[in-house]
Amino acid sequence: MHAQIVLFDGFDPLDAVAPFEVLHASGAVTVELVTAEGPREVVGGTGGLTLRATAALDPGRAGLVVVPGASGAAEPQADDSIPAVLGRTLSTALPALLKTAMDDPDVTVATVCGGSLVLAMAGLLDGRHAVTHHLGMDMLDATGARAVHARVVDDGDLVTAGGVTSGLDLGLYLLEREVGPRIAHAVEELFAYERRGTVWRAAGPVPAGER
Incomplete structure (x- = not known):
């Protein structure tokens, strides 16, 4: 899987490094950093920390985005x-x-924290179950998405995760779902981290309160 x-x-x-490390540590998933524009240095929003993307996003490549x-x-x-x-x-x-990636049945799009708002603001989450950082849940709802207060929300070919550290939970859940629980458990033990929430x-x- 890629x-x-x-x-x-x-x-x-x-948000980027946590799932990168988890998925890479599995030995069953190849991982790369990409941008819409292609290979380049990308400056993050925390202290100017910069990562290098090595390729352009290929929305038709099977696997995970x-x-x-x-x-x-x-x-x-x-x-x-x-x-x-x-x-x-x-x-x-x-x-x-x-949008092209989300239209492809062989691609699962996943987000961490405010990543779901990128999709939502682009009009790609109308009617879809999703989560974002707790401070952005109202904004998510306002776009037509169906906001769910959970650590990770699995809506089929869309998997979203909440706050910043939920990138670890997202990565481990994707491993369990796509590769298998034994691999996910081995990485969980390696990282000495237990996933949070259901x-x-x-x-x-x-549930009765949601009827």
Whole structure:
């Protein structure tokens, strides 16, 4: 299996690196850093930490496409606020590439933290179950997505994760789902990290409070 982790200017480094390391450690998934534009140095939103993307995002390549969130100022009106950073992705080729990936039955698109808002703001999550950072849940709802308060939400070919550290949980869940629980457990032991929370899926009886 192959995973493409998407970088964009102002991305949150932990959102990208956590799933990268988890998936790579499995030995069963090849992982690369990509951008909409192709190989380049990409400056993250945390202290100017820079990672190098080695390829362009290929939305037709079977496997996983992982979209991180952004890191930025807490003030919502600031030019480098997280909503502003995420919003700037809409003027790039990324939304069209992600739409192509989401339309491909052989691709699972996954997000960490505000990564789901990139999809949502591009109009790609209408009616889909998803989660984002707790501070962005209202924004997610406003786009037409069906926001779910869970650590990880599995909506079939869309798997989203909540806050920044949930990239670890996302990576381990993707390993369990796509490769198998024995591999996921081995990586969990290697990282000395136990996943948090129940993965939400639209399966089983509906709880009384949600009817």
